Amino acid sequence: MEKIKTILDRKPLSSEYIRSKQDFANVVKGAKGLGKPYWQTNWFYGTVGVAAVAIIVTAVTLADSDIPEKSPKNNAIVAAAETDDSTKEDVSQNNSEQLESLVNEEGNSAEVENSTEETSSKDDNSEENTTTSTSNNDNTEIAASTARSAEETQEAEKKPEIGLPNVAGVTGGPIAFKDFCDPLGIQVNGGVLIHQYTIQYRSCARDITARIRGNRLPAQVCDEIRDCGSPIEVTFSNFKAEDSDGNPVQLKEFSLTTRP
């Protein structure tokens, strides 16, 4: 603070003069006008609160939308995959019709008939045709993805059929000896490859159990059963197999009875 100023014998103000300067109305007006600072008012807290909640909700919503599993597009694909068989047939038919119309525009009606037949008979060809139509026409993109989903569903439904190992098409019971020694060995529908299995049989008064690598029947086993000359029950079990994607597959054991 700067130096204090001293005044000696200043002329005093009269009480009347001071009283004349009173202005109570102005004081009341000033007190009413002197509100709370805006940051202490309820509307400010309310506005800030609502804005904060809106920001948080938006941030959470955006964060959720970044997760691919929950995106609407993927939901549509999942929904398409869950369609029933009739829907799949309709979609496949639609794809064929779309493909037909596409080829008609190119003026080659002979190829149309062939491609239509192929589409109805083979799923793989249908997939290729669908892919072609997708690349040529954006309008068929949704139908194509739906068809792919339907095919994936069909493949998934085929999977139970995979686990039926067989030898020359026989999955159990009697089998001719020549079929038993089929050089293709044990086959499984659906592109399953057998890496190992256990064979068990009783041949000429002795029990044999062996772990075989691969899916073929060893020549030693074939010779032994043939030399024995009597019907022999052979059991195949403990398969170690993989499907075409490399996933392990559980196969049921089965038994064949050779006929000489």
Place this chain on the structure above:
Amino acid sequence: MAVNPVYHQTNDRLQEELVIIQEAKENPERFGPLYQKYHEQIFRYIYQRMDDEHLAFDVTSQVFVKALKNLHKYEYRGVPFSSWLYRIAKSELYQAFRDRKARRTVNVESMHLFEMVEEMEEDDSSANKKKLLQCLSLLKDGDLQLIELRYFEKRSYREIGDILEITENNAKVRTFRALERLKKLFMK
């Protein structure tokens, strides 16, 4: 030494004042009697410490605006309502010194100077009065405030204590020490 007759009131007067305050809390228009009662003494308290008359009226008005605005916070503690107003006035006064570049001023009457020189047991010469004025301007603000309240405004120690929010005895001791420091400056 004379005392401020408006400050010291009977218990009945204080209760009457309290009723007005309670009514004013509900309706600001009822604050009028208190405004009329205390406006002059609050103005004189402020004008005593600044040399700008218009600014002093403005600050006085602001004191009552603040008082009316914060009346709901007022709690009766057995002392006159003016002690609360003086505290607001002191705050607004220093705010005015900071914001409006108002200059801290000490207004002294010759009679008061004469009394103070007598208190110091010195000759009542014009040289001594002039020297005393210089010494007052050299005092710290706290000491100067006590000297003003006691010797220039003739307030009781009880009133000084209420204004400065200290006890009556503490006001007495602090005023004595402030006077001792003024004497030391004077003797140099």
